[in-house]
Amino acid sequence: MSTPVIQTICCIGAGYVGGPTMAVIADHCPGVQVTVVDLNQARIEAWNDPDLSKLPVYEPGLDAVVGRCRGRNLHFTTAVDAAIAAADMVFLSVNTPTKTRGIGAGEASDLRWIEASARQVAALAQGHTIVVEKSTLPVRTAEVIKTILGAAEGETPTGPKTFSVLSNPEFLAEGTAIGDLENPDRVLIGGEDPAAIEALASLYSQWVVPEKILRTNLWSSELSKLTANAFLAQRISSINSIAALCEATEANVAEVARAIGADSRIGTKFLKAGPGFGGSCFQKDILNLVYLCRHYGLEEVAAYWQGVVSLNAWQSHRISALVVRQLFGTVTGKRIAVLGFAFKADTNDTRESPTITICADLLEEGAQLAIYDPKVSAEQIAADLGQPAVVTMDSGEGQWQVASNPLAAATGADAVVVLTEWAEFGQLDWRALAAVMRQPAWLFDARTVCDAAAARAAGLKVWRVGEG
Ligand code: NAD
Ligand code: UGA
Numbered sequence: 001m002s003t004p005v006i007q008t009i010c011c012i013g014a015g016y017v018g019g020p021t022m023a024v025i026a027d028h029c030p031g032v033q034v035t036v037v038d039l040n041q042a043r044i045e046a047w048n049d050p051d052l053s054k055l056p057v058y059e060p061g062l063d064a065v066v067g068r069c070r071g072r073n074l075h076f077t078t079a080v081d082a083a084i085a086a087a088d089m090v091f092l093s094v095n096t097p098t099k100t101r102g103i104g105a106g107e108a109s110d111l112r113w114i115e116a117s118a119r120q121v122a123a124l125a126q127g128h129t130i131v132v133e134k135s136t137l138p139v140r141t142a143e144v145i146k147t148i149l150g151a152a153e154g155e156t157p158t159g160p161k162t163f164s165v166l167s168n169p170e171f172l173a174e175g176t177a178i179g180d181l182e183n184p185d186r187v188l189i190g191g192e193d194p195a196a197i198e199a200l201a202s203l204y205s206q207w208v209v210p211e212k213i214l215r216t217n218l219w220s221s222e223l224s225k226l227t228a229n230a231f232l233a234q235r236i237s238s239i240n241s242i243a244a245l246c247e248a249t250e251a252n253v254a255e256v257a258r259a260i261g262a263d264s265r266i267g268t269k270f271l272k273a274g275p276g277f278g279g280s281c282f283q284k285d286i287l288n289l290v291y292l293c294r295h296y297g298l299e300e301v302a303a304y305w306q307g308v309v310s311l312n313a314w315q316s317h318r319i320s321a322l323v324v325r326q327l328f329g330t331v332t333g334k335r336i337a338v339l340g341f342a343f344k345a346d347t348n349d350t351r352e353s354p355t356i357t358i359c360a361d362l363l364e365e366g367a368q369l370a371i372y373d374p375k376v377s378a379e380q381i382a383a384d385l386g387q388p389a390v391v392t393m394d395s396g397e398g399q400w401q402v403a404s405n406p407l408a409a410a411t412g413a414d415a416v417v418v419l420t421e422w423a424e425f426g427q428l429d430w431r432a433l434a435a436v437m438r439q440p441a442w443l444f445d446a447r448t449v450c451d452a453a454a455a456r457a458a459g460l461k462v463w464r465v466g467e468g
Contacts, residue, residue, distance in 0.1 A: 003198040004128065006032055010087035012117045014038035014047055014076055016177075016280070016349065017134060017170050018093035019057050023065045024181040026074035028207040035075045035083040047076035058348040058375055061178035084124040089199070091168075092117050092145075093134040098284045107291035109138050109284070118145045122152035127159060130196045133167045136281060138288055139223040142167055142190075164196035167218050169225035174279065175346030187213045190221020226289050230305055233282040235270040237311040243273035243466030244318065253466025254448060273466040275358060275419050275446040276315040278343030280351035283309055316354040319446050319465070320361035326442055326463065327414055332366030333396035335438075337409035340420025340447070341373035341381055348375040355419040356384045358446075363387070363398035370409040371400055374422055378402040407432060415442040416460075421449040434458035 011022045014036045026034040038044050046056035048070075052063035066074065077083060084090060094113040099105050114135060121131055131149060133142060142165050149163040167190035172180040187204045191197045201213050216224070243253040253273045261268035277283075286305050293302035324331050343353035350356065359369055363385065370393075371381055382388050385400060393399045403409030406425070410416050410433045418425050426449050434441060434455070443455045445464045452462050 003195050003202060004088065004130070006088045006130075006199055006203060008032070008087050009034045009089050009091065010083040011036045011091040011093050011134070012038075012080065012084075012120070013093035013095070013135070014040070014043055014056075015093065015095065016057050016174060017172070018091070019047060019055070020059055020062055020172065020177045021093065021134065021170060021181060022091070023062065023069060023074055024178065025203060026069040026072075027065050029203055030073055032203070033073050033075070035077060035087070037077055037080040037083045039078065039080070041078055044076050044078050059175070059177045060346055065178060080120065081124050084121055085126055087125070087129060089130045089132060090121050090125065091132045091134045096135045096137060096284075097280075098287055104291050107287045109288050111137070111141065111144070114141065115144070115148065118148045122149050125161060125163070126156070128162045128164070130164045130166060130199060132200060133165070133222070134170055136169060136225050136229070136285055137167075137222055138292055139219050139226065141222060142218045164191065164193040165218070166191040166196055166200055167221035168200060169221060171225075171228065174349050175344055182207070184208060184212060188216065188221050188224060189213065190216045190218040192218060226285050229282055229285040230289055230308070232270055233277055233286055233312070234308045236274070236277045237308045237315075239271045239273050240276065240315045241311055244315070246466045247468050250468030252468065273448070274421075275319050275354035275465070276312045278351070278353040278355075280349070283312070283352055313357070316357040317361060319444070320358045322463065323362065323415060323417060323444055324365055326444075326461070330365070331362060333368065335368045335370060335393065335413040336362060337403065337406070337413040337416040338369050338371045339373075339406055339409065339416060339418045339425055340422055341371055341376040341384075342420050345421045345423065348377075348380075350376055350380055350384050353384070358417070358419060359385055359400070363400065366397050368393040368398070369400040370403040370413060372403040372406055372409040373420065374424065407436065411436040413437050413441070415444060417444045417446065418450055419446050421447040425449045426451065430455040430458040430460065434460050
């Protein structure tokens with residue numbers, strides 16, 4: 001077995017995963033030419049923008065890595081075909097959202113982009129090409145990819161065309177992507193072809209210690225990714241369920257989390273109660289797991305994981321209902337300041353953000369929302385809420401507008417609702433905010449990020465998630 005030397009990489013998909021992942025590979029492997037391709041022209045233009053603050057993905061530290069490598073051995077282009085033809089290794093990093101129609105709608109992954117890119121690789125690759133599943137995929141998707149690629153194998157005018165397929169799921173979290181990529185807990189490579197596995201491992205070994213590079217079979221690798229996300233999400237639903245019980249019993253969820261987290265078998269991470277988990281993947285991946293379990297006749301296992309998603313939705317709706325209840329049972333025509341729209345701090349991503357659910361509930365109740373987020377654009381909020389912003393909120397029925405800062409959002413509001421844990425919300429001047437709010441005024445802190453004592457001292461009524 002001789003390990004192929006990788007000189008050229010093509011990554012299909014310049015999204016939240018493809019962009020940062022390839023930038024870090026290019027940074028650590030200066031001898032490898034890395035080309036990230038996408039059909040989305042605007043996205044590629046943003047990746048090529050000379051102003052590094054305009055990259056399409058906001059991640060702390062990403063601008064520095066891209067600044068070092070772009071134009072040297074990191075390239076962003078819409079010329080998909082040429083990049084595939086030149087590549088020794090092709091990463092598939094396209095989107096795999098939940099199907100919205102047809103068989104498995106609402107649960108199964110929509111694999112149309114994976115299939116389309118596999119077909120493109122089958123048609124255009126030359127010589128021996130290692131194809132790496134970087135997207136999160138249902139277990140046994142590699143079988144589909146192998147079948148599509150296998151049909152294209154054989155003699156060609158430029159010589160034999162062959163493929164190896166690997167699974168190399170990505171575990172980065174948004175907001176900490178660069179740190180996660182630089183110093184991963186593990187790199188997982190699943191495959192059947194030892195030479196291909198070692199070729200990929202040799203790239204990672206430029207900066208990851210050998211003990212952290214795990215090798216498994218294809219199916220374990222695919223399933224490990226879904227399982228990791230399911231376990232992480234399960235912890236959040238577990239702590240959110242206990243938060244509700246804390247509120248009913250005068251216990252404090254942060255104290256409970258600290259007490260149970262001190263048990264080394266449980267550990268301290270991912271025990272922060274909040275408005276529910278968001279992000280593009282947790283719900284999608286668990287629903288996919290549920291679908292797979294049903295497919296294999298494992299109804300009880302499917303129901304177990306479905307419960308994690310159901311509890312999460314319940315938690316978001318519970319918070320909007322609680323806001324309405326505390327504001328005397330009606331928010332119609334009332335101004336409410338919403339602080340934070342991203343699904344977590346340090347990202348501009350709003351996909352599946354619990355804020356969307358909570359804002360939609362409040363709009364449905366007739367609230368007038370003044371929304372502030374330091375990184376999310378007004379266009380994105382409008383798209384997520386399915387209704388445009390208004391210039392003046394005067395109809396008395398569910399409307400929203402963007403606020404340029406927390407003070408502007410709070411002006412005239414009956415409540416401030418904090419839904420993303422941006423660090424700046426820990427520094428708010430509650431005396432100044434309380435002075436411009438309509439009394440009696442509330443702070444609903446769904447992230448326990450604010451200075452509750454200062455808010456109370458300023459005269460606000462305060463609710464914090466998980467505090468009885
Ligand atoms: P994304 O939507 O941000 O990016 C995917 C990109 O692929 C899009 O820009 C799209 O235009 C492009 N694309 C689709 N089909 C194409 C084709 N045939 N040719 C060229 N470009 C094409 O998605 P993402 O967040 O980067 O996620 C990608 C995958 O990684 C998903 O499977 C996801 O589950 C997984 N994942 C995501 C994260 C995360 O934090 N976002 C973390 C780990 C794993
Ligand atoms: C998550 C996983 O952490 C990554 O390992 C995985 O690669 C990624 O999904 C993916 O497959 O897409 P991400 O969604 O970016 O990463 O962010 P997380 O930090 O996991 O947060 C997810 C959601 O859970 C956020 O809404 C966050 O606010 C919430 N959360 C997280 C809590 O409410 N409490 C916690 O203790 C932790």
